[in-house]
Amino acid sequence: MSSSGTAAPINSQEASDLLHKLITESTKVQAAFRSGCGFVATVCGVIKVAPGGSFSIQSGDLPELSLVMFNPSTAVSFKYGDTRAFLSTPPPEEAPRFCSALSFAFPDGSDLTLFEIA
Numbered sequence: 569m570s571s572s573g574t575a576a577p578i579n580s581q582e583a584s585d586l587l588h589k590l591i592t593e594s595t596k597v598q599a600a601f602r603s604g605c606g607f608v609a610t611v612c613g614v615i616k617v618a619p620g621g622s623f624s625i626q627s628g629d630l631p632e633l634s635l636v637m638f639n640p641s642t643a644v645s646f647k648y649g650d651t652r653a654f655l656s657t658p659p660p661e662e663a664p665r666f667c668s669a670l671s672f673a674f675p676d677g678s679d680l681t682l683f684e685i686a
Contacts, residue, residue, distance in 0.1 A: 575649030575669060583646035586670050587623070590682065591615045597682045598666070599625040599636045604677025611636050612685070625682070638680050643672040 578586075590597060591614075600610045611634040613627040621641055627634035650668045665686040673679045 575647035575671060578646045578648045580643070580646060582648070583640060583643070583670060583672065586648060587615070587640060587682075590670070590684065591617065591623070596685045597625060598685060600681045600683065601636055602679050609636070615682070636680070638672065640672050642674060644675050645673040647671040647673075
């Protein structure tokens with residue numbers, strides 16, 4: 569993994585293993601969704617298993633508060649990066665600090681990145 573601010577491509581099994589680790593450890597993440605036309609939405613929470621092979625990131629116990637759902641089996645590529653892949657510029661004090669990022673790219677040009685909150 570380089571320190572140039574980029575993540576490394578990984579295969580679907582590696583992405584599945586990393587996703588499983590985040591779920592089983594109830595790791596808090598910030599999910600960032602970007603559509604193919606540039607719309608961006610974020611939510612912080614933990615990843616939960618949802619019906620039909622999907623997963624959700626919920627900010628609380630009630631899904632109507634904030635929710636992102638996705639199915640990683642429809643992704644066409646995957647990337648992973650740890651702190652070495654993040655830019656060296658420190659975030660503002662009030663911003664969360666991340667220790668890894670797992671990204672799923674979809675055929676329509678959208679992507680979802682799960683940032684593990686340190």
